[in-house]
Amino acid sequence: MSVIVNSRWLQAYEFRNLSQETITALCATFPNDQNFLTSLKLLECYCDITGQRLSSSAMDTSCAAELIAGFCGSMESDGIVGIAAGTRFAHLRKIIAACRNAGMSTDWEAPVGPNTVNPYCRSIWSSHSACLDLLAVEYWSAWPVVHRSGEVSGLRLSNLWNSHGHKFVRQFHKQCSIHMLKYAKNGKNFINEFAVFVSSNAELFPIDSFRDPIQLYILFKSYRKYYFDQATVRKLNKPARRREWNKGVLFMEETFIHGRIWATPPGGRLPRVKATKTSGREANIKQMKDGALVRHKLITPVPLHLKDNDAIERLLSQVESDFCVVTGWARARIAEMELAIDVRNQLAMDGQTIDCSERKIGKHLSLKNICATYKDLGYNAPIQRFVKVANQRDLYKYSVSSLGKKLCIPSAGVLFAHQVLLVAKHPVITSRFISELDLYDERGDLKGVVTDGEVRYLVGYKRRRGQVLAEQRVMLDQESSHVIDQVLELTSPLREFLRLQGDENYRKLFLSSGLAVAYPKVACIPLWTKSSFEKHPYYRANIHFQFHQQTDLRDQDLDSFLFEVTLNSVRATSAVVEFIKNPSPANLADSLGHESYDPDLASSYLPDEVLDYFKSRHVRVFQRWLVVHAMKDSAMLFQATSFQNMDELEEFIRNNAYGDITGYLKDPEGVFSKKEDIGKIYIAVSPQALTALVSLCVCIRTAERPQEVSPKAHYWSRLGELTIKEIMSGYDELLKSYVLYAEANVDSGAMESVIYEN
Structure with a gap:
């Protein structure tokens, strides 16, 4: 009989068959290995389903050696735990080493890999597997539930099983399984916390409490206090917690009360709380180690309080710079893969197929x-x-x-660069959109990447938009289309293998071969975390090396930066970078693919000081009609100017491009003299000043170190781009001739020494 335990769910279980002395003795062998407890949970599972116990005092007996031998045999296949063979055997080797160090002696050799298990171990497991404890098998199944989206979650009911019995938990799980199918989003946290609370208070709330209307209501009032006390201890978002509570008790009512599994409480309802929407100003706030509060949404942590405009300009420049670092890394990785594919294909052309x-x-x-x-x-x-x-x-x-790397087989994490670049260029794409994207439908027809005329689309679903608006068609540009083509080429062998195996995962766009050349699966979205870097130093060193050509950050500073890089933060940063160029909240909503405009949206990404900065300074320049007049006529003004730093360039631009002009030239006829605000800004521009601006724009676009470009340079470049755009969209041929003059006399080299931070 197969016993499938998802390794992600093992932490939910308590030790029942390994004594505390045994655990302490075995853990002493691997004092710095936090993952060793997971290895012990596998041993605990084996002991439980075979009805055996392992104590430290009996470690040197033949019974202990036989138990570990059977455990070795059980790890030969994925019957006990559904994880890759390499990971299973890594756990197994640690268990054997720990037991031998604790005094166990064996006359059989430890396995080193798949298909190398000692026949003696295999025979022990074969005899035990014929008579497993079926109740324990059910206990270790982790009570899976399937959501409407197809996502599978495991409920943490082991403590409730121990306190209230298997019959209660079996019915509890059955009802949850039925009703979870109606929900697209994962609501397991409320259920898991409820199970922990009830099992911890089993004497106060035994099984009979669920049959008594008054006791049931008291139970949920007590649970409500615990639920919000935990929010205070864990510093969780209170408004979000209140909304989760109301959703959770509604689920409990529909699942257990309306189905007459539990008693009906007074009034027919479980206790609610007053829930309010979390304002943008309260969302995504994190406290740093130094105590500072930051908006934790972008790649760049944004301080909640900024002192002056210079600080804001530096912040906006840093946001764009960090975004360039990540997209630069993604493009470099994709280019490297393109080269590797070419090398592989050339080798294949020169070689011959081996008769296997x-x-x-x-x-x-x-x-x-x-x-x-x-x-x-x-x-x-x-x-x-x-x-x-x-x-x-x-x-x-x-x-x-x-x-596998030489053959360009997409192992775990290889396609992350492709996912990052797609999200960066099209922030309407979410991480769920990526993970659930089907290339083929149930009939095997292509649906995820479609071509309509000369336009190519990525077609996926964003379920929270509702059934009518769920489908999203993302129009791909040339670069994005190339990214998709590379993904298709990399995953094609894996896809065909899965299709021939009858595995429905072949339909997914993003496929992976795991850590090595393992059975293909849907590609995960990796997270760079402190724990993953500590467990895998080589992995950390490799990621650091990849980023060294994109940024000057090193060691712990680079770690801190990488920990902020997720698909969600890349998506948010991409939208904000566009918002910096065109600070319209409505455009921000469009960039993110929201079906409706929320005035509070921008506040969840940027603090009030930054938004006020746009309103008081940028919006006046970016969103009002520009009336441009030529004021200077010196043909050699720009060429004769040699800028030593950004301050000199800024002074030149202010004097020659953005100086005020006299009231007579603004309104020579006196038509508007009595109107206080006509919604216009008048800018004095010369051909030479436009030449400086265009040169600055070109220099920044081609900068070798874009992450080091100064905030002032970015600021004037953006104003220059908008000014040029405004002139070229108008009908004044004289002004257009000034732009043509500027473009013909571009001298980006004159700007190279001034665009970078001092």
Whole structure:
């Protein structure tokens, strides 16, 4: 009988068969390995389903050795835990090492990998697996529930099982499974916290409490106090917590009370709370280690309080700079993959397909022949066999993962760069849009990437928009289309393999081979976290190396930056970068793909000081009609000026491009003299000043170090771009001639020394 335990759910279980002394003794072998407890949970699972116990005092007995032997046999396949073989055997090796250090002796060799389990261990597991404790098997199944979206979650009911019994939990899980199918979003947290509360207060609220209307109401009032006390302790968002409470008790009513599983409380309703919407000003706030409060939504943490306009300009420049660092990294990774694909394809053209039916294939194992075989057989090529034979013959020393890299097999995290760039260029795309994107429908027809005439679309779904508006069609530009083409080329062998296996995951656009060349699965969206970097120093070093050409950040500073890089933060930053160029809240909503405009939206991304800055300064320049007049006529003004720094350039621009002009020239006829505000800004511009602005714009666009460009340079560049755009959209041919003059006399080299931070 198979026992499938999702490794993500193991932490929910208590130790029942391993004594505390045993756990302490075994953990002493790996004092700095936080993942070792997960290994012990696997051993706990095995002990529970086979009805055995392991104590530290009996570690040197034959019974303990036999127990561990059976555990080794159980880890040969994914019967106990549904994780990759390499990870299973890593857990197993640690368990064996810990037990031997604790005094256990065996006369069999420890396994080192799949298909190398000692026959003795295999036979022990075979005898035990025929008579497993079925109740324990049910206990370790982690009570999965499926949502309307197809997402599977495991409920944490082990404590409730221990306190209220398996019959109560079985019915509880059955009802949750039925009603969760109506919900697209994951609501397991409320249920899990409820289970923890009830199991912790089993004496106050036994099973009979659910049959008594008054006791049931008292139970939920007590749970409500616990629920919001936890919010205070964990510093959670109170308004969001109140909304979650009301949704949670509504689910409980529909699931258990309306179905007459529990008693009906007085009034027919469980206790509610007054819920209010979280304002944008209260959302996404995080306290840093130094105590400062920041808006935690973008790649760049945004301080809630900024002192002056210079600080705001530096912040806006940093937001754009950080965005350039991440998109630059993504483009570099995609370009590297493009080169690797070309190399692989060229090798395949020069090689010959290996006849894998031959017993001896070592003489054929050149890299070009392996590439040709992969091109011909796809994911059915015996890559692990190639590595094993080649290493035995000392032909080369590839690992499976390194050979997979040569063959451009998309292992875990490889497609993250592609996902990042797609989201950066099209912030309407969400992480859920990415993870649920189907390339094919249920009938096998192409639906995720479609072409309409000369336009190509990425078609996915954003379910929270409602059934009518759920479908989203994202128009791809040339670069985005190329990204999709590369994803299709990388995943094609995996997709065909899954299709032939009858695995429905072949329909997904983003597929991965896992950490090595494992069974293909839907590509996860990786997170760069402190724990992942600590557990995998080589992984951290590799990510750092990739970013070294994009930023001057190093070591802990680079870690802090990388921890902020997620698809959600990239999406938010992309929208804000566009907002900086065109500060319209309505456009911000459009960029994010919102179906309606929320006036409070911008406040959830940027603090009030920044928004007020746009209102008082940028909006006047960016969103009103510009009336431009030529004021200077010196043909050599710009050429004769040699700027030493940004302050000198700024003074030149202010004097020659954005100085005020006299009232007579603004209104020579006196038509508007009595109107206080006609919604216009008058700017004095000369051809030479326009030349400086255009040169500045070109220099910034082609900057070798875009992340170091100063805020002032960005500011004047944006004003210059808008001024040029306004002139060219009008009908004044004289002004257009000034723009043509500026473009013909561009000297971006004169700006190189001034655009960077001092």
